[in-house]
Amino acid sequence: MSALTLFDKVWDFHTVGTLPSGQTQLFIGLHLIHEVTSPQAFAMLRERGLDVLFPERTVATVDHIVPTENQARPFADVLAEEMMQSLEKSCKDYGIRFYNVGSGNQGIVHVIAPEQGLTQPGMTVACGDSHTSTHGAFGAIAFGIGTSQVRDVLASQTLALSKLKVRKIEVNGKLPPGVYAKDVILHIIRILGVKGGVGYAYEFAGTTFEQMSMEERMTVCNMSIEGGARCGYINPDSVTFEYLKGRDFAPKGEDWDKAVEWWTSIRSEEDAVYDDVITFDATEIAPTVTWGITPGQGIAVDEAIPTTDTLPESEKAIAIEAYSYMHLTPGAPIQGTKVDVCFIGSCTNGRISDLREAAKFAQGKRIAQGVKAFVVPGSERVKQQAEAEGLDKIFVDAGFEWREAGCSMCLAMNPDKLQGSQLSASSSNRNFKGRQGSSTGRTLLMSPAMVVAAAIKGEVADVRELMLQEAVL
Amino acid sequence: MSSEVKAVTGRGIPLIGNDIDTDRIIPARFLRCVTFDGLGEQAFADDRTQTKGEHPFDQPQYQGANILVVNGNFGCGSSREHAPQALSKWGIQAIVGESFAEIFFGNCVVMGIPCVTASAEIVGQLQTILKNNPQTSITLDLDAMQVHCGDTLAPVFMGEGSRQTLMTGTWDSCGQLIAQIDQVQATARQLPYMDWATRVA
Numbered sequence: 001m002s003a004l005t006l007f008d009k010v011w012d013f014h015t016v017g018t019l020p021s022g023q024t025q026l027f028i029g030l031h032l033i034h035e036v037t038s039p040q041a042f043a044m045l046r047e048r049g050l051d052v053l054f055p056e057r058t059v060a061t062v063d064h065i066v067p068t069e070n071q072a073r074p075f076a077d078v079l080a081e082e083m084m085q086s087l088e089k090s091c092k093d094y095g096i097r098f099y100n101v102g103s104g105n106q107g108i109v110h111v112i113a114p115e116q117g118l119t120q121p122g123m124t125v126a127c128g129d130s131h132t133s134t135h136g137a138f139g140a141i142a143f144g145i146g147t148s149q150v151r152d153v154l155a156s157q158t159l160a161l162s163k164l165k166v167r168k169i170e171v172n173g174k175l176p177p178g179v180y181a182k183d184v185i186l187h188i189i190r191i192l193g194v195k196g197g198v199g200y201a202y203e204f205a206g207t208t209f210e211q212m213s214m215e216e217r218m219t220v221c222n223m224s225i226e227g228g229a230r231c232g233y234i235n236p237d238s239v240t241f242e243y244l245k246g247r248d249f250a251p252k253g254e255d256w257d258k259a260v261e262w263w264t265s266i267r268s269e270e271d272a273v274y275d276d277v278i279t280f281d282a283t284e285i286a287p288t289v290t291w292g293i294t295p296g297q298g299i300a301v302d303e304a305i306p307t308t309d310t311l312p313e314s315e316k317a318i319a320i321e322a323y324s325y326m327h328l329t330p331g332a333p334i335q336g337t338k339v340d341v342c343f344i345g346s347c348t349n350g351r352i353s354d355l356r357e358a359a360k361f362a363q364g365k366r367i368a369q370g371v372k373a374f375v376v377p378g379s380e381r382v383k384q385q386a387e388a389e390g391l392d393k394i395f396v397d398a399g400f401e402w403r404e405a406g407c408s409m410c411l412a413m414n415p416d417k418l419q420g421s422q423l424s425a426s427s428s429n430r431n432f433k434g435r436q437g438s439s440t441g442r443t444l445l446m447s448p449a450m451v452v453a454a455a456i457k458g459e460v461a462d463v464r465e466l467m468l469q470e471a472v473l
Numbered sequence: 474m475s476s477e478v479k480a481v482t483g484r485g486i487p488l489i490g491n492d493i494d495t496d497r498i499i500p501a502r503f504l505r506c507v508t509f510d511g512l513g514e515q516a517f518a519d520d521r522t523q524t525k526g527e528h529p530f531d532q533p534q535y536q537g538a539n540i541l542v543v544n545g546n547f548g549c550g551s552s553r554e555h556a557p558q559a560l561s562k563w564g565i566q567a568i569v570g571e572s573f574a575e576i577f578f579g580n581c582v583v584m585g586i587p588c589v590t591a592s593a594e595i596v597g598q599l600q601t602i603l604k605n606n607p608q609t610s611i612t613l614d615l616d617a618m619q620v621h622c623g624d625t626l627a628p629v630f631m632g633e634g635s636r637q638t639l640m641t642g643t644w645d646s647c648g649q650l651i652a653q654i655d656q657v658q659a660t661a662r663q664l665p666y667m668d669w670a671t672r673v674a
């Protein structure tokens with residue numbers, strides 16, 4: 001059993017008591033809600049005549065269904081409009097802070113909470129969305145929950161949970177050029193598998209994560225859930241504090257000093273005990289691309305699609321399913337695979353640093369003919385910042401569309417969708433069958449820089465080659 | 474407030490394959506709704522279209538089945554409770570599998586749907602029995618922690634906490650949680666950040 005880790009400390013701080021079932025009743029410091037998983041929760045509250053216990057600890061926004069082109073109300077999609085109105089009404093009825101479209105603060109829930117300083121070290125965070133693990137980048141314990149649990153948090157500010165085990169994933173060393181946070185997490189999931197993390201919280205430790213910016217850390221923690229781990233976190237350090245300082249909800253003045261002291265004290269101890277420890281070497285990680293229908297089906301961009309005889313027994317059936325769904329040939333190189341759509345955005349890679357990195361590669365280039373490419377900022381603030389830096393212009397000049405903030409084609413609950421069996425190079429987090437809005441649509445996950453490389457060549461390309469060409473020019 | 478779930482008996486429906494994710498159980502376009510009603514018909518919508526009537530959820534021999542038998546990492550992906558809600562509205566009352574994704578499992582339990590695990594070998598046996606003789610009666614006994622189907626009588630597993638909530642009828646956690654409001658307030662008062670937050674707002 002783990003001891004003295006950040007997970008253990010934060011868990012203990014938030015423990016209200018033990019329920020008769022033996023589960024822990026855990027206090028939730030920050031509750032985030034959006035339009036998809038909360039309407040039914042509010043309906044359950046109303047049905048039972050319950051109130052929201054700590055309305056000031058819940059923050060709402062809209063992201064999944066928001067169109068990224070025409071945002072005029074009422075939305076063209078009547079169902080989407082109904083969901084909007086439902087959330088607007090509930091927030092008003094219960095006195096919940098709501099960042100609506102056009103407020104200047106709207107965006108993907110996992111982008112806006114960090115950028116406003118709502119997410120802080122040592123907090124427990126819950127949201128009716130599996131990528132809540134993102135907030136672990138701050139040294140918070142952040143859980144994705146279902147709708148009945150959203151109801152529980154609204155009504156009691158607590159959840160009934162069983163404690164997780166803690167696995168330390170240590171990555172050391174400097175990432176080679178062209179290799180990003182996204183590649184690190186895709187690599188980890190490739191090796192540990194999509195169910196490797198079930199029952200665990202992942203603590204990401206080691207010099208590679210220490211050298212990462214907060215936004216890179218968020219990319220890593222965001223995809224913990226794709227590896228089966230309900231939450232992932234990184235111990236808070238000076239990078240975390242630097243990022244938080246001055247943000248809207250960050251503590252100020254004397255409180256700031258007390259906060260830093262507390263945040264430092266909750267770090268995992270030197271002699272912490274873990275249920276498991278796994279180590280990776282950063283220099284061995286390459287730009288990674290998925291070829292299949294789970295985020296664990298990834299390979300280095302210069303590798304071939306694995307044949308079944310190279311796969312462990314347990315991976316064979318899903319590989320065969322993937323070859324046929326993806327129309328890809330085992331043994332063939334992934335590089336050179338034609339792409340139809342290129343998508344940059346999502347809570348994994350829709351932050352300002354992602355757009356800056358993508359723009360570097362798009363600058364002065366032109367996307368290949370026949371490719372549809374678009375950039376969707378993760379929030380209204382990201383959009384505004386990108387425009388202030390002229391990134392929108394770089395993208396548009398290169399042939400990308402520049403959109404409004406939202407989840408967009410990450411899961412296509414809005415007008416942004418793949419058509420038929422189109423193949424997309426996507427900076428998002430899931431390549432499940434039908435994920436991007438067409439039941440035969442195909443998704444290849446990769447870093448934003450790799451998406452730009454694919455857009456320019458019209459096929460899966462190695463961003464390192466693009467870097468070499470740049471250096472020669 | 475919720476009822477005790479000690480055993481589920483009925484007929485089984487086998488669904489073969491690892492890593493069946495929540496996007497497949499209920500595709501995202503059906504999440505455009507403000508109630509869970511009507512999700513039953515949309516369970517596995519895309520898989521069913523693609524298999525043209527050959528999906529177990531469409532096959533006549535499995536209509537009316539209430540125990541789903543699945544393989545590994547079932548329910549991975551999104552936190553959408555729409556997934557277990559869709560299964561439940563279709564008629565599923567219990568799931569036996571090799572393993573479950575964490576959030577999916579929690580969502581099921583809080584709805585009163587037991588998800589128990591069994592060895593790959595046992596799951597395979599159950600799936601074969603249900604394939605060959607769909608009418609075979611199947612019982613999941615949470616008291617004895619056993620599954621019984623045809624000639625197979627085998628142990629099943631589930632975290633003790635979750636099992637207790639089902640057995641004692643306390644799986645609907647809400648009532649228990651709000652009963653502790655005083656302790657909740659006390660815990661909140663001890664958290665340093667509660668203080669900073671009120672000063673900021």
Ligand code: SF4
Pocket residue numbers: 063064108109110129131346347348406407410411428429
């Ligand atoms: S961007 Fe994608 S993964 Fe993130 S919250 Fe939106 S839909 Fe979910």
